[in-house]
Amino acid sequence: MKKILSSFLVLLFVLFLSNNSNAQYVESSTKAEIDASIEQRAKLRNSSAFKNYPVRNVGPVVMSGRVSDIAVHPDNSRIFYVAYASGGVYKTTNSGNTMTPIFDHQDALGIGDIAISGANHDIIWVGTGENNSSRSSYAGAGVFKSMDAGETWEYTGLRNTQHIGRILTHPTNENIAWVGSVGALYSTNSERGVYKTTDGGKTWDKTL
Known part of the structure; x- marks a missing residue:
């Protein structure tokens, strides 16, 4: 019995080494490649013959991914924003009785965090890219800001x-x-850490 078990373990080890030696490692997309794909998407969207036709979800299910964050208006609790891991941002003005998508036409629908400015409650900050470190997590396209x-x-x-x-x-x-940025998952990139802006997002300084 011990001999059979030993042979089985040796076989598993050999298979493990074989899989590792044949593994293909793919480099993550560069910033230039990401910028180019976003630019191409914008061109396709603007030139589409269907750009003025609204889209309606007809099922079979409604799917927006996990809720990644909720931001409640400091002065009116009936108003809050819900960010989804792969479904954009929704807003309600009636305590959630109705929810309106407000981020659908941006460059990313995976959301990591959302924040209402403490100094001006009409300013909304959205950080894209789900925060979970998982192969099912979608990368984002940076930081977005609404003034209205x-x-x-x-x-x-x-x-x-x-x-x-x-x-x-x-x-x-x-x-x-x-x-606060996690950066690229399972690959190297320099844009991870803590960033600060003092000019409303025009420039960012890496502080950590």
Whole structure:
């Protein structure tokens, strides 16, 4: 019995070495490649013959992924924003009786964190890329900011951070915010750590 078990363990070890030697390691996408794909997506969307037709979900199920964050308006608890791991951002103004998608036309639908500015509650910060370290987690496209409570959005940088786990805002200065980034999963990249902006997202300094 011991001899059979030993032979089985040796066979497993040989198979393990064989799989490792034949493994193909693929480099992660570069920032330039990500930028190019986002630009191509925008061109395709703008030139589409169906761009003015609304899309309606017809099933079989409604799927937006896991809820990654909820941000409640500090002065009105009936208003809050819900961020999904792979479904964008939704907003309610009636305590959740109805939810409206407000991030569908941006460059990423995987959301890691959302924050309402402490100094100006109409300013909403969104960090894209789910924070979980999993092969089923989608990378994001940086940080986005709304100045009008989610009506419109602007990209503010940190494209290659890929997975943003936390955004903090200054309580009295609407131009100051901090972003915590996981960076690329299972591969090397330099855009991971803590970033700070003092000009509303126009520039970012890596502080950690």
